[in-house]
Amino acid sequence: MSQDKTFLALADFLIPAHGEMPAFGSVCSFADAQKALDFRVDLKEGFDRGLDADPALSAEAHLEKLNKEDGAAFSAVTTIAICTYYMNPRVRELLGYPGQESVQYDSKATQIYLTDGSLGHVLARGRKYRPTPGL
Amino acid sequence: MNVESLSERGARARRDEEVDVAIVGAGPSGSVAALHLARAGLSVVVLEQGEWPEYNDYTGARPEHELVSTKLWHPNPNVRDNPNDYPVDTSTTDINPLMFAGVGGSATLYGAQWMHFLPSDFRVRSLDGVAEDWPFSYEDLLPYQLEIEREVGVSGLAGDPAFPPRGPYPFPALPIGSVGLRGALGMERMGWHWWPGSNAIPSEKFGELNACVRRGTCLTGCPEGAKSTTDRSHWPLALKAGARLVTRARVKEVETNEQGLATGVVYVDANGRDRRQRAKLVILCANGVGTPRLLLMSGGAKNPDGLANSSGMVGKRLMMHPFASILASYEDPLDSWRGPFGQQVYSLEFYETDERRGFVRGSKWNCMPSGGPVGVSGAIGSKVYVAEEGRFQDFWGANLHENVARRFGHSLIWGIVGEDLPEENNQVVLSKDLVDSDGLPAPQIVYKVNENSNRLLQFNIDRCLESVHAAGAIETLVSTPVRESGWHLIGTTVMGDDPRRSVVDQWGACHDVPNLYIMDASTFPTSGATNPTATIMAVALRNTRRMIAERRNQKVA
Ligand SMILES: Cc1cc2nc3c(=O)[nH]c(=O)nc-3n(C[C@H](O)[C@H](O)[C@H](O)COP(=O)(O)OP(=O)(O)OC[C@H]3O[C@@H](n4cnc5c(N)ncnc54)[C@H](O)[C@@H]3O)c2cc1C
Ligand code: SF4
Numbered sequence: 001m002s003q004d005k006t007f008l009a010l011a012d013f014l015i016p017a018h019g020e021m022p023a024f025g026s027v028c029s030f031a032d033a034q035k036a037l038d039f040r041v042d043l044k045e046g047f048d049r050g051l052d053a054d055p056a057l058s059a060e061a062h063l064e065k066l067n068k069e070d071g072a073a074f075s076a077v078t079t080i081a082i083c084t085y086y087m088n089p090r091v092r093e094l095l096g097y098p099g100q101e102s103v104q105y106d107s108k109a110t111q112i113y114l115t116d117g118s119l120g121h122v123l124a125r126g127r128k129y130r131p132t133p134g135l
Numbered sequence: 136m137n138v139e140s141l142s143e144r145g146a147r148a149r150r151d152e153e154v155d156v157a158i159v160g161a162g163p164s165g166s167v168a169a170l171h172l173a174r175a176g177l178s179v180v181v182l183e184q185g186e187w188p189e190y191n192d193y194t195g196a197r198p199e200h201e202l203v204s205t206k207l208w209h210p211n212p213n214v215r216d217n218p219n220d221y222p223v224d225t226s227t228t229d230i231n232p233l234m235f236a237g238v239g240g241s242a243t244l245y246g247a248q249w250m251h252f253l254p255s256d257f258r259v260r261s262l263d264g265v266a267e268d269w270p271f272s273y274e275d276l277l278p279y280q281l282e283i284e285r286e287v288g289v290s291g292l293a294g295d296p297a298f299p300p301r302g303p304y305p306f307p308a309l310p311i312g313s314v315g316l317r318g319a320l321g322m323e324r325m326g327w328h329w330w331p332g333s334n335a336i337p338s339e340k341f342g343e344l345n346a347c348v349r350r351g352t353c354l355t356g357c358p359e360g361a362k363s364t365t366d367r368s369h370w371p372l373a374l375k376a377g378a379r380l381v382t383r384a385r386v387k388e389v390e391t392n393e394q395g396l397a398t399g400v401v402y403v404d405a406n407g408r409d410r411r412q413r414a415k416l417v418i419l420c421a422n423g424v425g426t427p428r429l430l431l432m433s434g435g436a437k438n439p440d441g442l443a444n445s446s447g448m449v450g451k452r453l454m455m456h457p458f459a460s461i462l463a464s465y466e467d468p469l470d471s472w473r474g475p476f477g478q479q480v481y482s483l484e485f486y487e488t489d490e491r492r493g494f495v496r497g498s499k500w501n502c503m504p505s506g507g508p509v510g511v512s513g514a515i516g517s518k519v520y521v522a523e524e525g526r527f528q529d530f531w532g533a534n535l536h537e538n539v540a541r542r543f544g545h546s547l548i549w550g551i552v553g554e555d556l557p558e559e560n561n562q563v564v565l566s567k568d569l570v571d572s573d574g575l576p577a578p579q580i581v582y583k584v585n586e587n588s589n590r591l592l593q594f595n596i597d598r599c600l601e602s603v604h605a606a607g608a609i610e611t612l613v614s615t616p617v618r619e620s621g622w623h624l625i626g627t628t629v630m631g632d633d634p635r636r637s638v639v640d641q642w643g644a645c646h647d648v649p650n651l652y653i654m655d656a657s658t659f660p661t662s663g664a665t666n667p668t669a670t671i672m673a674v675a676l677r678n679t680r681r682m683i684a685e686r687r688n689q690k691v692a
Contacts, residue, residue, distance in 0.1 A: 072382075078527075086507070097507070097544070102348035102349065107307050107346065118320075125328070131254060135261045
């Protein structure tokens with residue numbers, strides 16, 4: 001089987017459709033996975049080994065074998081699959097994940113714990129440290 | 136003049152010149168020493184094996200962040216595999232030491248959680264009958280702590296009843312977000328201590344530091360230049376004051392003369408050539424692993440056990456703060472990818488000894504967001520709350536989607552830092568077969584989590600589970616002791632009055648080599664349970680001030 005078919009079969013087993021969430025192959029391509037791999041050249045060898053599959057094995061059996069016999073290859077294939085998937089804009093939209101966005105705030109705004117009494121309770125419980133002068 | 140051009144000016148080497156002070160390491164401790172010595176008019180050269188940070192390389196704002204940071208910005212040098220770091224032989228340790236080589240040091244990747252040690256930390260022998268008291272007290276160090284806070288630009292809220300009264304922080308506390316509020320709710324329901332997090336992240340623009348925008352990638356480098364690291368807080372000022380900084384300079388030996396006084400250091404430069412930097416004083420700021428490693432590599436035939444090691448204590452008593460983490464998921468959204476990452480809330484409820492618990496000393500808890508979908512999935516990498524055994528299918532297929540749906544945006548992490556008691560068999564030695572990119576022996580860590588730590592962590596995990604459940608957690612994942620958690624490297628060249636039992640005196644001067652100083656956490660007699668960088672920088676400032684005041688009486692070669 002070609003590398004792209006093998007990868008998509010493994011990725012769809014790892015990340016199938018579930019509820020609202022699409023399967024890997026319905027939103028991401030092998031080219032997306034290769035772009036992800038460009039960010040992690042250290043995974044390239046393991047990735048290639050991981051896709052060198054025995055056509056007689058199912059995706060699950062192949063992954064099982066990799067996990068037992070070639071941890072680095074298993075890790076490369078799964079890392080690329082999951083990272084490619086969660087980098088996908090449609091997947092992020094479904095999850096409600098804007099990425100590590102920047103958020104403006106007013107540094108001088110009064111924080112809620114000062115007005116709702118919660119920090120007051122901490123203070124009311126009294127001193128916690130053990131004083132040491134003289135020791 | 137900008138930082139870049141200043142740094143070029145600073146790096147210009149002057150052949151065979153003897154400087155007043157050579158410093159090894161440009162992390163938090165070395166940066167404090169360099170700035171204050173240069174301001175006092177001393178000639179200073181700092182040798183740093185890493186490079187200046189390149190802020191464009193921090194991927195926090197880009198989609199590939201989780202993919203890239205698990206390698207390039209991994210805190211374990213063995214995973215990063217960058218030739219500027221030295222590798223560490225971890226075949227004989229329960230916990231991997233974590234660090235980073237570069238201007239700014241390991242703080243490049245730190246969480247910037249900013250905590251003072253507590254008064255009892257300086258008096259553990261007197262109060263609890265264990266280890267040793269420090270030669271100075273909380274009160275002695277406090278003025279230096281406050282001065283460092285102003286240099287670093289710390290944000291926080293004063294008035295915490297877990298500390299003696301103190302003045303305000305330089306900047307208001309960062310928002311604690313939904314994560315911090317939920318963490319605090321659990322503590323409130325239990326009637327336990329909590330306090331809004333103090334962080335070395337200014338909430339407003341400060342010098343070269345920008346205001347934090349809560350991007351939440353502090354642990355993998357802050358792309359905003361908001362997290363306070365000394366490449367921004369100290370180096371622009373130190374270079375202006377005349378300090379020189381040589382990067383890609385790996386020190387291989389501290390040299391001494393016939394009288395046993397330090398004469399300078401030998402380093403391997405960026406081109407692989409050996410160079411000598413002569414100096415009247417040498418200061419080691421290479422952290423709790425790098426400093427003993429360098430002493431063990433130095434000393435020559437006259438000192439087969441390493442330099443400054445007549446006590447035999449160099450490398451011994453390594454403390455790394457055994458760490459547990461609890462990830463708790465809730466029904467309600469907590470926007471738990473937002474920063475700071477950083478502590479949003481901390482607790483010192485179980486900091487002090489209570490003998491009924493079956494262990495001595497205690498813990499500090501910090502509440503943090505749980506991050507992006509890849510991390511919370513637990514499916515790959517070394518995220519601290521991932522179960523290490525089990526079937527791979529547990530993390531993939533429908534389980535992946537369900538785990539992510541439950542945790543992503545809905546979870547927080549409590550980190551539990553336990554005080555580590557000093558034990559001589561926990562130590563840094565030189566590896567017999569592993570070497571760095573210059574062929575120098577790598578450090579090897581020999582370290583076992585002791586029984587006191589195991590009991591301490593278990594007690595705290597049980598309490599933490601009570602707290603998160605009190606706030607409505609629907610799922611919890613516990614990891615203990617976390618292997619990738621040696622971010623605090625302490626104790627390996629202990630300070631003390633007795634040269635037979637300690638390596639340096641209370642000012643950081645080596646008993647055996649009076650013009651060789653150590654100013655990182657290697658000198659700490661005990662570890663406390665708070666994050667150590669505030670105390671490291673404050674002790675470095677105290678030592679530096681004393682060095683400046685006593686410079687006319689200093690014995691030199
Ligand atoms: C992931 C992570 C998270 C952390 N989070 C926190 C936190 O939230 N709060 C906190 O207080 N602390 C935290 N820490 C710890 C904090 O980073 C350290 O306490 C602090 O950086 C120690 O400062 P230092 O200057 O003593 O050593 P370092 O910062 O380790 O600097 C030592 C420098 O010396 C250089 N060096 C070593 N050997 C040589 C040599 N032979 N030649 C030349 N140069 C050499 C190194 O390259 C390095 O740059 C964290 C650490 C990590 C790794
Ligand atoms: S939370 Fe603030 S300090 Fe942390 S990475 Fe984001 S901007 Fe930087």
